[in-house]
Each structure stands twice: as structure tokens, then as C-alpha cells.
Amino acid sequence: MATVGPRERVSQGVLLPAESAEAIRAHLPSVADDVVAAIIAEIPGYEDDLGGRMGSTIRTAVQMALGGFLSLASGRRGSDPRTPTAPAVEGAYALGRGEARSGRSTAALLSAYRIGARVSWREMSGVAVASGLDAAQTASFAELVFAYIDELSASSVAGHDDELATAGRAREQLRERLARHLLDEAPAETVTLAAEEAGWAPPSTLTALVVPSPQVRPVLSALPPGTLAVTDVAGLDDAAVLLVPDCHGSARSTTLGRVADRGVVAGPARPWTDVRRSVDRARRAHALGLGGDTEEHLEQLVLTADPEALADLRARALAPLADLKPAAVEKLTATLRSWLLHQGRREDVAADLFVHPQTVRYRLQQLRELYGEDLEDPATVLRLVIALGALP
Incomplete structure (x- = not known):
């Protein structure tokens, strides 16, 4: 066998x-x-x-x-x-x-x-x-x-x-729910309970970032691990909102520097339960096409806060130019804006506008004829600065 x-x-x-x-x-x-x-x-x-x-x-x-x-x-x-x-x-x-x-x-x-x-x-x-x-x-x-x-x-x-x-998916879901509560300005007790359930330690501040959708993953990898994310925010079809913990003081420039080339718009740092204020500013800057740190665009954000009021103010401030031809209005408006911003320094205005100082002198004479003594009135000057400050 x-x-x-x-x-x-x-x-x-x-x-x-x-x-x-x-x-x-x-x-x-x-x-x-x-x-x-x-x-x-x-x-x-x-x-x-x-x-x-x-x-x-x-x-x-x-x-x-x-x-x-x-x-x-x-x-x-x-x-x-x-x-x-x-x-x-x-x-x-x-x-x-x-x-x-x-x-x-x-x-x-x-x-x-x-x-x-x-x-x-x-x-x-x-x-x-x-x-x-x-x-x-x-x-x-x-x-x-x-x-x-x-x-x-x-x-x-x-x-x-x-x-x-x-566990990772469950944690992500709980943290996204927390972020939505923050964006919706839910009651404090609701937000606090959501943070506890998500195992998320509240920071001193949160800073909102509006991030282009294709850049969300690389941006998240460069941010602190406690960052919250909401990827489908109403009115932001092409972007997500990230909430970054303790991105204030010296940490702000360091953190934002890591994502500077990712098309990010950063709102201000706010107490973590009041982060909706940061979200609103970042979203408005995004809508205006302003990139980077909104702290660098405060003037533009203030001047464009109420577009209709700004248009009315500009029309009132430039009323003395209303009867001129469009080309003349454009030149005199640019000269008046530069004159206000350079505090009347004729040489600086000429350099800014790429014209001869004598041309500046001639245009200013026209403006004084049109505005008269109003150009010496502080209220008129303030109105003109606000009206013309938002122009590119």
C-alpha cells in the first residue's frame, strides 16, 4: 500500500x-x-x-x-x-x-x-x-x-x-454637526453639548476660512487637528467653510502662511461661540473677490457694506460734476480722489496719475470752481473720501 x-x-x-x-x-x-x-x-x-x-x-x-x-x-x-x-x-x-x-x-x-x-x-x-x-x-x-x-x-x-x-466617520459626523450648530447660531447649551459629544475641546477663538472645494483636503492637512469643516454651505457652491481653533495673535500669520497659495479667505478671530461673525465676514470678502486675510481689506469691506447707500453717497458727493462729459468726469474724479488721499501734495498726485504737475494744478482749479468753498468743508471732504475711497 x-x-x-x-x-x-x-x-x-x-x-x-x-x-x-x-x-x-x-x-x-x-x-x-x-x-x-x-x-x-x-x-x-x-x-x-x-x-x-x-x-x-x-x-x-x-x-x-x-x-x-x-x-x-x-x-x-x-x-x-x-x-x-x-x-x-x-x-x-x-x-x-x-x-x-x-x-x-x-x-x-x-x-x-x-x-x-x-x-x-x-x-x-x-x-x-x-x-x-x-x-x-x-x-x-x-x-x-x-x-x-x-x-x-x-x-x-x-x-x-x-x-x-x-470611529473616524462617527467623529467627523459629530464635529460637522457641531460646526453647523455654530453656523446656525444655536443656543449655547446646544453647542456645548455637541462639543462634548464630539470629544472636541473648545478653544479660546475660532477663525472662519472660506476654501475652494478642490483645496479643502490639502488645507485641512495644514491646519490644527481640531479644525471643524462644513463642506456644503448654502450660497457657497464652489467652496467650504473651515473653523480653525486659536488662529489669533502670532499664530494667525503662521497658520495662514501655510495655506497662502490655496485661494483661502480668512475671517477675523472671534470667541468660539461667536464664530458666525467671522464666517459672515469671510463669505462677504469671498463674494467681493477679496482673497487672503480679511484684516487686510477692512476699508474695502466697510465701504462696500451697503452698496446701495454707497451709490447714493457717491452720486451726492459727485453732484457738482454731473453736467460734465463722461471723459471729463473720469479725469476730475481720479484727480480729486488722489488729491484727497495724498493730502493735497501736488507732486505726489502727478506721480500717482502719471501726468504733469501743471495738469494737476489745472484740474484742481476746475474742481474748486465746481465745488467752491465746499472743498474746505470737513463734512464734504469726509463724504468725498468715503465715496471715492472704494473706487479701484
């Missing part, structure tokens, strides 16, 4: 003789204890967790996983001992999720699996050889043990990743 080799025995669902499997199974409780002890000794941070309920859970999981493997390797028909059973896979997956919730990385988890595989194999192989397992069977047994452990570790990593992704 032909001898059946180890790999053929695997394909038939049999690797271990019944006596070897039973001998190993009898030692599984001590194997699980040794695995836990080795993990505690070799991986910092596991001492406390594995000493209590978690340790008991790990011992049970090890016994279940290796017990399932032994069942497969010793004769479950049609089964591949390299592939864990559903309960073992589900247990490993749950373990990975639990590790993520505990704040540990996959590095610690995979180290624990490597240690577990090493200790398990050392213990089980010794028992198997003592029970009569030959060299070829022992080699195949080793290969399948480590393949089986690899499958379990992959399931745990998948659980870890899924838990982080789920």
Missing part, C-alpha cells in the same frame, strides 16, 4: 494522528497561559490589560483558535487547516476592534500574534513529537500552524482598521 505523504493528508483534511491531536489538546490551557505570559513580558503596555478580564479573554481566544486548528488538522473532512473556522475569524476580528478602541496600534497587535505563534508552536511541537509525530509531519504541521496564525492576524488587522474607520 502506498504511503500517504503530509501534503496529501492535508488535502484529505487529515494531518495529525488522533493520539497527537489529543495530547496537544490536553496541553492547550497551559499553552494559552504561556502565550499570555510571553505577551505581557515582551510588549510594553499589556501588563495591566492582560492581567485581568482581558487576559482571561485572550486565553480563551487562544484555546478556541488552536482547538479549532487541531480539529481541522486531525480529520474534519473537506476542511483546510490553514483556514480558520468562522468563530475563530470572528473572534480575531473582534479582538482587533477592541485593540483599536483601547488606543493600541496594529504594530502591538501583530507583535502579540508573532509571540503567540512562536510560543504555541514551541509548546505544541514538543508535545506532538513526544507523541510520535515524525519529521515530515512535524515540518508540515509547523507550516500550517503559522499559515493559520497569519489568517487570524489578518482578520484582527481588518477589525482594527474597520474600528478606526467607523
Whole structure:
């Protein structure tokens, strides 16, 4: 009769003789204890967790996983001992999720699996050889043990990743809800509760940024981790609103400098519960086509706060020019604006307008004839400065 080799025995669902499997199974409780002890000794941070309920859970999981493997390797028909059973896979997956919730990385988890595989194999192989397992069977047994452990570790990593992704999405949703409450000026108690639920520590101030939609991700990566985001704001089809914590004082220029080339419009820093004021200013500057820091555009923002009132003021201020031809109005308006801004310095006005000083003198004479003594009246001068200050 032909001898059946180890790999053929695997394909038939049999690797271990019944006596070897039973001998190993009898030692599984001590194997699980040794695995836990080795993990505690070799991986910092596991001492406390594995000493209590978690340790008991790990011992049970090890016994279940290796017990399932032994069942497969010793004769479950049609089964591949390299592939864990559903309960073992589900247990490993749950373990990975639990590790993520505990704040540990996959590095610690995979180290624990490597240690577990090493200790398990050392213990089980010794028992198997003592029970009569030959060299070829022992080699195949080793290969399948480590393949089986690899499958379990992959399931745990998948659980870890899924838990982080789920927690990340939940946190993002809670933080977006908080941001919407802030934009909607919800009651203080509603906003405070939303911040607590989102695990978000309120800063001293928040600063609103209006960011072009394609730039949201790179801008977020350059901002503090507590930044809140709302990507679908009514009236901002092409942009999102980000709320940046503590972007005031010396931190403002540093923070905005990181995103200076991203088309960002930054509102002023405001107390965090009053950030809607910052949002409104940033949105208005965005609508006016003003980029960068709105602190650098305050004059323009003030002068354009009420466009209809500004148009009425300008019409009243320039009434003495109403009967002139458009070309003359344009020249005299530009001269009057420059004269006001340069405080009457004729040479500076000429340089500003790229004309001869004598031309400036002639135009100013025309303006004095049109306005008369009103050009010396502070109220008229103020009206003209406001009316003409918003012109490009």
C-alpha cells in the first residue's frame, strides 16, 4: 500500500494522528497561559490589560483558535487547516476592534500574534513529537500552524482598521454637526453639548476660512487637528467653510502662511461661540473677490457694506460734476480722489496719475470752481473720501 505523504493528508483534511491531536489538546490551557505570559513580558503596555478580564479573554481566544486548528488538522473532512473556522475569524476580528478602541496600534497587535505563534508552536511541537509525530509531519504541521496564525492576524488587522474607520466617520459626523450648530447660531447649551459629544475641546477663538472645494483636503492637512469643516454651505457652491481653533495673535500669520497659495479667505478671530461673525465676514470678502486675510481689506469691506447707500453717497458727493462729459468726469474724479488721499501734495498726485504737475494744478482749479468753498468743508471732504475711497 502506498504511503500517504503530509501534503496529501492535508488535502484529505487529515494531518495529525488522533493520539497527537489529543495530547496537544490536553496541553492547550497551559499553552494559552504561556502565550499570555510571553505577551505581557515582551510588549510594553499589556501588563495591566492582560492581567485581568482581558487576559482571561485572550486565553480563551487562544484555546478556541488552536482547538479549532487541531480539529481541522486531525480529520474534519473537506476542511483546510490553514483556514480558520468562522468563530475563530470572528473572534480575531473582534479582538482587533477592541485593540483599536483601547488606543493600541496594529504594530502591538501583530507583535502579540508573532509571540503567540512562536510560543504555541514551541509548546505544541514538543508535545506532538513526544507523541510520535515524525519529521515530515512535524515540518508540515509547523507550516500550517503559522499559515493559520497569519489568517487570524489578518482578520484582527481588518477589525482594527474597520474600528478606526467607523470611529473616524462617527467623529467627523459629530464635529460637522457641531460646526453647523455654530453656523446656525444655536443656543449655547446646544453647542456645548455637541462639543462634548464630539470629544472636541473648545478653544479660546475660532477663525472662519472660506476654501475652494478642490483645496479643502490639502488645507485641512495644514491646519490644527481640531479644525471643524462644513463642506456644503448654502450660497457657497464652489467652496467650504473651515473653523480653525486659536488662529489669533502670532499664530494667525503662521497658520495662514501655510495655506497662502490655496485661494483661502480668512475671517477675523472671534470667541468660539461667536464664530458666525467671522464666517459672515469671510463669505462677504469671498463674494467681493477679496482673497487672503480679511484684516487686510477692512476699508474695502466697510465701504462696500451697503452698496446701495454707497451709490447714493457717491452720486451726492459727485453732484457738482454731473453736467460734465463722461471723459471729463473720469479725469476730475481720479484727480480729486488722489488729491484727497495724498493730502493735497501736488507732486505726489502727478506721480500717482502719471501726468504733469501743471495738469494737476489745472484740474484742481476746475474742481474748486465746481465745488467752491465746499472743498474746505470737513463734512464734504469726509463724504468725498468715503465715496471715492472704494473706487479701484
